[in-house]
Amino acid sequence: xxxxxxxxxxxxxxxxxxxxxxxxxxxxxxxxxxxxxxxxxxxxxxxxxxxxxxxxxxxxxxxxxxxxxxxxxxxxxxxxxxxx
Numbered sequence: 647x648x649x650x651x652x653x654x655x656x657x658x659x660x661x662x663x664x665x666x667x668x669x670x671x672x673x674x675x676x677x678x679x680x681x682x683x684x685x686x687x688x689x690x691x692x693x694x695x696x697x698x699x700x701x702x703x704x705x706x707x708x709x710x711x712x713x714x715x716x717x718x719x720x721x722x723x724x725x726x727x728x729x730x
Contacts, residue, residue, distance in 0.1 A: 673680045680687030
């Protein structure tokens with residue numbers, strides 16, 4: 647009986663967390679106000695404002711730089727002379 651209760655509570659917590667993630671992506675992350683739970687919406691807006699984010703252009707630039715670093719190496723190795 648105790649095992650069933652533990653599983654039930656764990657599943658309830660998992661579903662609640664999934665619901666919060668969905669609500670976060672639907673409302674505050676897109677800059678919209680939550681219609682019913684205003685206190686929860688305000689707390690999520692503060693989380694959005696304090697979370698470190700990158701603009702799409704910055705992410706693209708970082709991916710390009712990472713790719714170039716992979717292709718060219720880190721620059722610490724000396725270049726080897728070409729042989730004829």
